[in-house]
Amino acid sequence: MSNVLKPVPDQSTDRDDDFTxxxxxxxxxxxxxxxxxxxxxxxxxxxxxxxxxxxxxxxxxxxxxxxxxxxxxxxxxxxxxxxxxxxxxxxxxxxxxxxxxxxxxxxxxxHTNFYVDSLTDNSVPWGVYYLGLSLLSAICLAGVWLGIFPFDRFSPLLWGLFFVTTLSVSSVGHFYDNYYRMRLGARETPPEVTEK
The missing domain is CATH 1.10.10 (Arc Repressor Mutant, subunit A)
Incomplete structure (x- = not known):
């Protein structure tokens, strides 16, 4: 189970719910x-x-x-x-x-969103994904810096564009996964229920 967001305060409520x-x-x-x-x-x-x-x-x-x-x-x-x-x-x-x-x-x-990290089927945790992405980026940067083939075939600007694009696409995927797949009430079935 992952992080739980704090309740969004609502001025209209009579109760003073303070959840720890x-x-x-x-x-x-x-x-x-x-x-x-x-x-x-x-x-x-x-x-x-x-x-x-x-x-x-x-x-x-x-x-x-x-x-x-x-x-x-x-x-x-x-x-x-x-x-x-x-x-x-x-x-x-x-x-x-x-x-x-x-x-x-x-x-x-x-008014509170709850996010449940649930690994179903062959899902890879986002932390492991980003660790792999970081390792791949480090290898590519080292190859560019040392001038090793095939890394020297592209300019540092193109490699930078590749890294920014990869990180951006990954971030959008991560946001979508959290907000639409892992949030309680976002889908028809809870995150832990595998759809048939």
Missing amino acids: RDDMLEVLSNQRRRFVIHYLKQNGDDASVSEITDRVASWEYGKEIDELTHRERKRVRNALRQFHLPKMADYGFIEFDSRQGTVELTETIS
Whole structure:
């Protein structure tokens, strides 16, 4: 799990939610709670426990909602109602009405972006990617400086243009990956769920 952004302050809220880094990491340390936040951000910040249960169980078991068994739904629903939703409410992430069976993100959390670094399939961590890019750049610069073939075939200006272009394209890709793939609520499925 990667960095968690600080809440964006909203002047209209009555509560003075001041989440510490530990609070955020505690709530986000569990996949089911991340799934709840993702679902609520995708669906207007509020939903019934039943709707959340179906979607969380679907993501957890890798099945369509209509393929879930009663036992799978019950297992997720009980864990959500008895542990995860009350804990999220205690930390001020949601408002949970157990009698009505409704869940709603608090104002602060609905305006907060959470980024989850999840390596799926054969993904390469961005840190490793940039380390490789730096190593390649150092080798190329050393080759240009020493006048070694094929590095001496291009002017230092062209090599500089190559490095700036490569870094720019990588940065745009990294931004896209973080903002559209790793942010809870940005896609239809959470970052940890591999699409079929």
